[in-house]
Amino acid sequence: MKFETPVQKACYEKIQLWLKDLYDNVYSPPYDMPVFVLPLGSATATVEVLPWGNSEAIISTWSYVVTGAEITQDLMRFLLKKNSELQFGVFSIDDDGDIRFHTTLVGSTCDRQELQTLVSSVLETADQYDDAIVATWGGERSLDRSL
Structure with a gap:
């Protein structure tokens, strides 16, 4: 595993224990980045530990919600409206036009309950909205996406 700072490594090791205790299906991909992956329903969350100075x-916890949707004004309005209604996290559109849902916490102050709330929020929100977005604007859910 490659870490840029000792603080990043300490945070990774702290949340690794929590995630494995909280979720049965958490795994680390086979590359040297401080990342965890957690599937739930039709969504998959990625939990990254990144240096901040x-x-x-x-x-940073995020999920692809839909890939390949038709990005229209109506879709962008829908996502912005949902952003104003949600308690945690935001929808965004990445450089490839994929719709993601993400949220971020400060590593040093994060506790187990806060991490669980963060991850659950990302998974549940992506799982809740992917079908509706695909039905209206097309594309594929994370579960259906071929990587």
Whole structure:
């Protein structure tokens, strides 16, 4: 595993124990990045531990909601409206036009309950909205996506 800072490594090791205790199906992909993957229903969450300067780390959790949807004004309006209604996280569209849902925590102050809330929020939100987006604007859910 490659870490850029000791703080990033410490945060990764801390949440690794929590994630494995909280979720039965968590795994680390076979590459040297501080990442965990958790599937739930039709969604899959990626939990990344990233350095934030030299003295802090952030826990970024995100999920592909839909890939290949037709990006229209109506879809963007729908996503922005949902962003204003949601308690945690935001929808976004990445450089490839894929719709993601993501949220971030400060690593040093994160506790087990906060991490569980973060991950569950991302998984449940992606799982809740993927079918509706595909039905209206096309594309594929994360579960159906061929990588």
